[in-house]
Amino acid sequence: MTQRKGLLAVGECMVEMSGGENDLYRLGFAGDTLNTAWHLRSALTQRGRADLAISYHTALGDDSLSDRIIGFLQKSQLGVETVQRIPGRRPGLYMIEQRNGDRDFTYWRETSAARQMADDADALHAAFAKPEWIYFSGITLAILSADARATFLQALETARQNGAQIAFDPNLRPRLWQDGPTMCRTVEAAAALADIILPSFDDEAHHFGDADPVATCARYRALSPRSEIIVKDGPAPLHLALPDVKPVEITVPPVTMVVDATGAGDGFNAGYIAARLCGLSANEAVQSGIALSASVLGYHGAIKPRQDQAMILA
Numbered sequence: 001m002t003q004r005k006g007l008l009a010v011g012e013c014m015v016e017m018s019g020g021e022n023d024l025y026r027l028g029f030a031g032d033t034l035n036t037a038w039h040l041r042s043a044l045t046q047r048g049r050a051d052l053a054i055s056y057h058t059a060l061g062d063d064s065l066s067d068r069i070i071g072f073l074q075k076s077q078l079g080v081e082t083v084q085r086i087p088g089r090r091p092g093l094y095m096i097e098q099r100n101g102d103r104d105f106t107y108w109r110e111t112s113a114a115r116q117m118a119d120d121a122d123a124l125h126a127a128f129a130k131p132e133w134i135y136f137s138g139i140t141l142a143i144l145s146a147d148a149r150a151t152f153l154q155a156l157e158t159a160r161q162n163g164a165q166i167a168f169d170p171n172l173r174p175r176l177w178q179d180g181p182t183m184c185r186t187v188e189a190a191a192a193l194a195d196i197i198l199p200s201f202d203d204e205a206h207h208f209g210d211a212d213p214v215a216t217c218a219r220y221r222a223l224s225p226r227s228e229i230i231v232k233d234g235p236a237p238l239h240l241a242l243p244d245v246k247p248v249e250i251t252v253p254p255v256t257m258v259v260d261a262t263g264a265g266d267g268f269n270a271g272y273i274a275a276r277l278c279g280l281s282a283n284e285a286v287q288s289g290i291a292l293s294a295s296v297l298g299y300h301g302a303i304k305p306r307q308d309q310a311m312i313l314a
Helices: 032-046 064-075 121-127 138-142 146-161 180-191 201-208 213-223 264-277 282-296
Strands: 007-010 014-019 024-030 054-057 093-099 102-108 133-137 165-169 228-231 238-241 248-250 311-313
Touching (some): 007 032, 032 138, 032 282, 133 138, 133 146, 138 180, 180 201, 180 213, 213 228, 238 282, 248 282, 264 282
Parallel strands (some): 007 133, 133 165
Antiparallel strands (some): 093 102, 238 248
C-alpha cells in the first residue's frame, strides 16, 4: 500500500467580491474549505512545516477565471493535481455586503463546475487514494447531486478503510439543500466517518435542537466514538470533547476589532488542524485555532487580500 502523505481539502472555490466601501469591491477567491486550506498552508509554514503538502480538490471550468483560480492555488502553495476541468462550466461567485452591522451574502452558484466534482467516481477515488488527511464540509456535500453525494461518501469510506483520516466541518447551510431532513441525515452520515468534527453551535441548535454545546458534543460522540469534537460558538466559550473524556469548556478571549467575520470559523479549523498535524495536544490546538480565527476578523473577506488583487467598481 502506498504511504499516504499530506492533507487534501475538498470543496468549492468561488470568486469572492468583498469590501464595498464607496461601491468598490475587491475580487478574490474563497470558499469554506479553500479558506481553511489557505490558512492551513500558512500556519504550517509558520511552524516550520512547509514540507507537509496541502492540496485542493474541486472542479473548475475552462474559462479565464478558472485559469486564474488555478494560478491562485499554485501561488498559495496548494496542490492542484486532482482539480478537474469541466468544459463549458464556470466557477461560482458571491458578494459580501455589510447591512445593519452584519454580513449579507448574495450567491451565483447554481451551475458552478464544482457541483460536478464527484460525478466521476474513478477520479474521486484516485484523488482520495494518496492523502493522509481529507478535509471537507457540509457545503462540499450540499452542492452535489444525490447520486454524487453517495459517491463522495463511498469514496470517503474507502479512503478511511485504507488508512486516511477525516476532518469535517458540518457547516449547515439549509438554502443549499433540498430539505432539512436530507441535510441533517447526510451531515450525520458524514460525521460518522470523521476523526475530527468541527461544528458551530448556533447552526446545530437550530437544525438539530441541541440544548447546549455539551448536547452537540454528545450527539456527535454517539455517531463517532473515536473523534475529536470541537464545538465553536462565536465569542462564547467553545467546547472540546475527546474520546472517553467529558467535554471541556474553553473561554474565547474578546476580540477588540472586528472588520468582517467571513471565514473566521474556517480560520479556527485551520489553526486547530495545523497544530494537530504538528503534534501539539488538542488543548494547544484549540488555542492555535482561536488565535488564527481572531486574526481573520481583522480584514475584509475570507482570505487576507494581497496588494496584487484587483479592485473593481460595483
